[in-house]
Amino acid sequence: MEFLSYLISGVSLGSVYAIIALGYTMVYGIAKMLNFAHGDIIMVGGYISFCAMSYLGLPGWLATLLAMAVCTVLGIVIEGLAYKPLRSAPSLAVLITAIGVSYFLQNSALLIWKAAPKVYQPVVSGSLTLFGGQLSVPYASVLTMAACLVIMAALTLFISKSKMGKAMRACSEDKGAAQLMGINVNATISTTFAIGSALAAVAGVLLCTSYPTLQPTTGSMPGIKAFTAAVFGGIGSIPGAFLGGLLLGVIEAMAKAYISTNLANSIVFAVLIVVLLVKPAGLLGKYVPEKV
Amino acid sequence: MEAILKVEDINVYYGSIHAIKGVSFEVNEGEIVTLIGANGAGKSTTLNTISGLLHSKTGSVTFMGENLGKIPCHKIVSKGLALVPEGRRVFLQMTVQENLEMGAFTQGGKTLDDDLERVYEQFPRLKERMKQVAGTLSGGEQQMLAMGRALMSHPKLLMLDEPSMGLAPILVEQIFDIIQELHKAGTTILLVEQNAQAALSVADRGYVLETGKVVTTGTGHELLESPAIKKAYLGG
Numbered sequence: 349m350e351f352l353s354y355l356i357s358g359v360s361l362g363s364v365y366a367i368i369a370l371g372y373t374m375v376y377g378i379a380k381m382l383n384f385a386h387g388d389i390i391m392v393g394g395y396i397s398f399c400a401m402s403y404l405g406l407p408g409w410l411a412t413l414l415a416m417a418v419c420t421v422l423g424i425v426i427e428g429l430a431y432k433p434l435r436s437a438p439s440l441a442v443l444i445t446a447i448g449v450s451y452f453l454q455n456s457a458l459l460i461w462k463a464a465p466k467v468y469q470p471v472v473s474g475s476l477t478l479f480g481g482q483l484s485v486p487y488a489s490v491l492t493m494a495a496c497l498v499i500m501a502a503l504t505l506f507i508s509k510s511k512m513g514k515a516m517r518a519c520s521e522d523k524g525a526a527q528l529m530g531i532n533v534n535a536t537i538s539t540t541f542a543i544g545s546a547l548a549a550v551a552g553v554l555l556c557t558s559y560p561t562l563q564p565t566t567g568s569m570p571g572i573k574a575f576t577a578a579v580f581g582g583i584g585s586i587p588g589a590f591l592g593g594l595l596l597g598v599i600e601a602m603a604k605a606y607i608s609t610n611l612a613n614s615i616v617f618a619v620l621i622v623v624l625l626v627k628p629a630g631l632l633g634k635y636v637p638e639k640v
Numbered sequence: 641m642e643a644i645l646k647v648e649d650i651n652v653y654y655g656s657i658h659a660i661k662g663v664s665f666e667v668n669e670g671e672i673v674t675l676i677g678a679n680g681a682g683k684s685t686t687l688n689t690i691s692g693l694l695h696s697k698t699g700s701v702t703f704m705g706e707n708l709g710k711i712p713c714h715k716i717v718s719k720g721l722a723l724v725p726e727g728r729r730v731f732l733q734m735t736v737q738e739n740l741e742m743g744a745f746t747q748g749g750k751t752l753d754d755d756l757e758r759v760y761e762q763f764p765r766l767k768e769r770m771k772q773v774a775g776t777l778s779g780g781e782q783q784m785l786a787m788g789r790a791l792m793s794h795p796k797l798l799m800l801d802e803p804s805m806g807l808a809p810i811l812v813e814q815i816f817d818i819i820q821e822l823h824k825a826g827t828t829i830l831l832v833e834q835n836a837q838a839a840l841s842v843a844d845r846g847y848v849l850e851t852g853k854v855v856t857t858g859t860g861h862e863l864l865e866s867p868a869i870k871k872a873y874l875g876g
Binding site: 511514515517518521522524525526527528529530531532533 | 691692693712713714715716717718722723725729730731732733734738741742743745746749789793
């Protein structure tokens with residue numbers, strides 16, 4: 349029963365990682381860049397929903413929608429101002445810009461919301477009691493896992509069936525050929541950032557609901573871990589991000605429970621290194637040789 | 641006959657390399673026009689400039705009376721100008737059908753089923769493989785897919801960049817048969833080829849490019865017969 353409870357908490361944590369990792373992997377797949385500011389969008393999503401609930405008294409779902417709207421706009425603006433001018437620049441320049449945007453967001457949050465941690469009011473509370481009280485599952489975990497499944501299913505459907513989703517795949521393969529088809533590559537990249545940022549907002553609300561302290565650096569560690577998850581699963585692959593996120597969450601929870609709380613993060617990254625040594629493209633990633 | 645495409649004095653640079661030096665030519669409605677020349681003569685660069693992937697510093701590209709100079713690449717296909725790029729560049733991880741759907745991206749979707757039917761009729765091989773990912777197709781099939789994909793946009797002018805590249809002689813013949821069929825069906829064609837023999841034998845007119853300049857022009861027949869062209873491009 350104890351194991352099951354750790355497993356559930358791992359899957360729940362992993363679901364948050366998966367939602368964040370989906371944003372990383374989509375942006376990477378299409379814009380071929382690592383958006384290191386993605387983690388900080390989570391933090392912004394957390395603060396926006398916090399303000400909406402604590403200061404404006406809005407219900408949790410409305411606060412979540414508001415956070416999604418703000419983060420979507422933020423994602424599009426960041427892409428347009430910071431990344432779009434660098435479209436033909438070397439990828440290292442874009443990477444460094446992304447790190448700069450990350451610090452910019454953290455420091456702006458520090459200015460606006462100050463350094464003292466805020467106590468987040470969870471969007472759901474209480475627990476589901478199973479097996480005659482032997483197992484208790486927080487509703488926050490149930491919500492997180494459900495949200496992750498719904499997002500995963502919706503995104504898979506969107507990418508495989510919708511016209512925009514197909515255009516995204518076309519852009520991800522060959523931007524020049526996509527333009528020849530009449531696809532507006534810049535608009536497609538913006539849309540990808542919009543979706544990724546909206547997902548980051550959802551992740552922010554779910555993360556703060558499970559771990560209710562909020563400060564300007566809240567997003568950075570989950571951001572890095574989700575990035576790890578995306579690489580672990582195979583960057584650019586949507587099912588890979590999902591699988592990577594879940595596995596990472598479970599490994600972290602198990603390491604905390606059975607090995608050492610302090611070593612949990614080291615164990616997570618050690619697993620990443622081992623996986624990448626064996627499968628350099630990640631679990632579900634395809635190594636695509638460049639054809640000349 | 642009315643010129644459907646008019647290229648006037650274009651100059652294209654790759655950084656400091658001057659790749660196209662004042663090229664001018666025109667394509668009349670209903671013609672097959674070919675640009676021939678050796679590697680590096682500027683044939684592909686010319687096509688990429690017309691389709692907006694590259695830009696010219698001077699001169700103009702006029703298509704059906706409209707200057708394409710300032711129009712972004714993704715808006716050009718909806719004007720009726722489609723390019724089958726060099727090396728095919730089909731979307732290898734998407735299925736045959738999805739590739740064709742991408743070709744119809746600007747078409748609004750109403751005629752999608754009819755258009756798919758039409759392309760599958762033209763290329764029965766593609767119909768057999770509609771659910772396969774394009775990466776599993778052979779070179780010849782990928783070329784057909786690239787052409788079918790371009791036809792999905794109802795082009796008035798179809799530009800083909802080295803459609804015979806890397807294909808076995810029997811397939812080259814097949815591709816040229818298809819080009820002639822498309823032409824008979826009313827599509828104007830601008831064809832870039834290294835296979836000068838094959839290109840000139842189907843073309844109404846041809847332009848010979850050398851190091852970024854048009855050096856000779858004439859009807860397909862004239863160029864085929866010209867001793868200088870024979871020597872340079874047709875192997876004596």
